[in-house]
Amino acid sequence: MEAKILKSSKSFRVRFSEVDSMGIVWHGSYPLYFEDAREQFGADYGIGYLDIFAHGYYAPLVDLQFHYKHPMRLDSRARVEITYIPSPAAKLIFEYEIFDADTDCLIATGRSVQVFLDKDYQLVLYAPDFYTEWKQRYGF
Amino acid sequence: MEAKILKSSKSFRVRFSEVDSMGIVWHGSYPLYFEDAREQFGADYGIGYLDIFAHGYYAPLVDLQFHYKHPMRLDSRARVEITYIPSPAAKLIFEYEIFDADTDCLIATGRSVQVFLDKDYQLVLYAPDFYTEWKQRYGF
Amino acid sequence: MEAKILKSSKSFRVRFSEVDSMGIVWHGSYPLYFEDAREQFGADYGIGYLDIFAHGYYAPLVDLQFHYKHPMRLDSRARVEITYIPSPAAKLIFEYEIFDADTDCLIATGRSVQVFLDKDYQLVLYAPDFYTEWKQRYGF
Amino acid sequence: MEAKILKSSKSFRVRFSEVDSMGIVWHGSYPLYFEDAREQFGADYGIGYLDIFAHGYYAPLVDLQFHYKHPMRLDSRARVEITYIPSPAAKLIFEYEIFDADTDCLIATGRSVQVFLDKDYQLVLYAPDFYTEWKQRYGF
Numbered sequence: 001m002e003a004k005i006l007k008s009s010k011s012f013r014v015r016f017s018e019v020d021s022m023g024i025v026w027h028g029s030y031p032l033y034f035e036d037a038r039e040q041f042g043a044d045y046g047i048g049y050l051d052i053f054a055h056g057y058y059a060p061l062v063d064l065q066f067h068y069k070h071p072m073r074l075d076s077r078a079r080v081e082i083t084y085i086p087s088p089a090a091k092l093i094f095e096y097e098i099f100d101a102d103t104d105c106l107i108a109t110g111r112s113v114q115v116f117l118d119k120d121y122q123l124v125l126y127a128p129d130f131y132t133e134w135k136q137r138y139g140f
Numbered sequence: 141m142e143a144k145i146l147k148s149s150k151s152f153r154v155r156f157s158e159v160d161s162m163g164i165v166w167h168g169s170y171p172l173y174f175e176d177a178r179e180q181f182g183a184d185y186g187i188g189y190l191d192i193f194a195h196g197y198y199a200p201l202v203d204l205q206f207h208y209k210h211p212m213r214l215d216s217r218a219r220v221e222i223t224y225i226p227s228p229a230a231k232l233i234f235e236y237e238i239f240d241a242d243t244d245c246l247i248a249t250g251r252s253v254q255v256f257l258d259k260d261y262q263l264v265l266y267a268p269d270f271y272t273e274w275k276q277r278y279g280f
Numbered sequence: 281m282e283a284k285i286l287k288s289s290k291s292f293r294v295r296f297s298e299v300d301s302m303g304i305v306w307h308g309s310y311p312l313y314f315e316d317a318r319e320q321f322g323a324d325y326g327i328g329y330l331d332i333f334a335h336g337y338y339a340p341l342v343d344l345q346f347h348y349k350h351p352m353r354l355d356s357r358a359r360v361e362i363t364y365i366p367s368p369a370a371k372l373i374f375e376y377e378i379f380d381a382d383t384d385c386l387i388a389t390g391r392s393v394q395v396f397l398d399k400d401y402q403l404v405l406y407a408p409d410f411y412t413e414w415k416q417r418y419g420f
Numbered sequence: 421m422e423a424k425i426l427k428s429s430k431s432f433r434v435r436f437s438e439v440d441s442m443g444i445v446w447h448g449s450y451p452l453y454f455e456d457a458r459e460q461f462g463a464d465y466g467i468g469y470l471d472i473f474a475h476g477y478y479a480p481l482v483d484l485q486f487h488y489k490h491p492m493r494l495d496s497r498a499r500v501e502i503t504y505i506p507s508p509a510a511k512l513i514f515e516y517e518i519f520d521a522d523t524d525c526l527i528a529t530g531r532s533v534q535v536f537l538d539k540d541y542q543l544v545l546y547a548p549d550f551y552t553e554w555k556q557r558y559g560f
Binding site for chain 1: 486
């Protein structure tokens with residue numbers, strides 16, 4: 001099976017509470033948009049938080065980056081796209097792009113890296129079996 | 141021992157992220173101020189979240205009210221005062237007042253009611269022993 | 281035209297970030313659900329934040345109440361219903377009900393009251409014309 | 421005057437609402453800690469949000485990075501340290517370190533980059549005069 005690109009996409013509308021006193025989305029609201037994208041990806045491909053928990057692991061973020069290109073205003077409609085970045089390491093790596101849904105203008109990009117902890121909160125150095133199987137299922 | 145009024149107070153400064161696009165504190169930021177007040181009260185009188193957990197209980201909110209009198213602006217300094225409201229029920233009841241620290245203007249008031257759940261998340265109808273002892277210690 | 285009941289409804293899924301360390305939705309996440317419901321109502325009936333701004337007013341909350349009946353857990357699917365409560369006062373009053381989307385169990389109820397401020401942040405004692413016209417359009 | 425290192429530090433306690441269902445601080449809470457650090461730095465050295473506004477500018481973030489080294493738990497006491505990173509560009513660059521206040525363990529590091537927009541939300545390519553003067557005052 002040939003490796004393919006795994007992507008998900010989620011549309012959203014900027015909430016009143018996400019906008020700062022300058023009338024634009026506060027930068028600290030973007031972790032939520034990225035998390036919504038990860039949840040969508042997890043639902044689409046069977047690797048959500050609860051799937052990971054069910055296998056006895058927890059996958060906390062260890063790196064998170066945001067690059068803000070253009071501000072978003074109150075009531076903007078937007079779309080966050082998330083792409084799975086394959087890696088031989090025992091890591092979950094995603095890249096993100098947020099687009100204005102009306103203009104298709106690129107609003108922000110980012111990247112997250114997650115590792116696996118076991119039930120005792122110990123770092124897992126080798127990919128858990130369920131994750132290896134998941135990768136194989138998608139040709140990685 | 142005579143019953144007394146138990147109060148705590150906590151000073152805070154409005155954060156940039158708590159202010160909305162009108163330049164005033166978003167109403168949904170107030171649950172945080174009240175929670176900070178409860179944590180201060182818990183630390184002052186030995187009845188914080190972790191004390192309650194340590195006795196095998198969890199004390200979720202069942203009622204929460206806010207009355208907003210005056211807006212707070214970015215960089216305001218304020219003070220939240222919390223008062224314990226004695227009750228024969230197996231409940232933790234608090235009232236809150238937030239004051240502008242510069243003008244002493246009353247910004248908001250509120251009230252919260254918490255019940256006790258046991259480790260199985262079942263409602264406890266009678267006050268847990270540790271809570272009865274806590275009340276007696278303060279003359280309630 | 282006969283007065284009718286104006287309601288809106290919005291489905292949502294509990295986010296990871298909205299859940300507390302007990303595994304249930306933190307009480308302070310509910311203002312967001314209510315706000316989402318108000319935004320949905322505003323979009324459905326032409327009385328959203330931006331409509332109100334466009335007429336030169338701002339409608340801050342002055343009262344907000346929550347009654348928590350049952351906890352919601354991570355990944356719950358829920359539905360918030362919002363009902364407009366007619367009043368002769370220059371106020372926007374809404375009541376809310378949150379239901380578990382799978383069990384139809386009533387999770388929480390609440391109520392909010394908003395007043396109108398003009399561009400100078402002064403309280404408006406009489407209903408603004410646009411609001412009176414809006415009410416008449418719906419038979420109130 | 422010789423260039424020096426400008427640093428600020430702010431102590432904080434993890435809030436109940438900042439902790440996720442695994443009992444550790446949700447990664448999306450860290451933008452708040454960094455923002456608190458920037459506000460402390462701004463207060464210490466006269467270059468806070470309101471100082472920048474007062475000169476007719478707005479300084480939104482364009483890049484933001486987090487590296488999470490160790491989890492923080494509920495009720496942890498911590499300290500965020502912020503260091504100003506001099507640059508010839510019209511940018512405000514900061515680096516951050518968060519330490520557990522009890523163990524001095526390094527919890528997280530990060531970096532933020534801000535640019536300057538004028539009142540019309542246009543990017544300013546040359547450092548505003550007030551910022552050049554501020555840098556000179558501190559020997560940069």
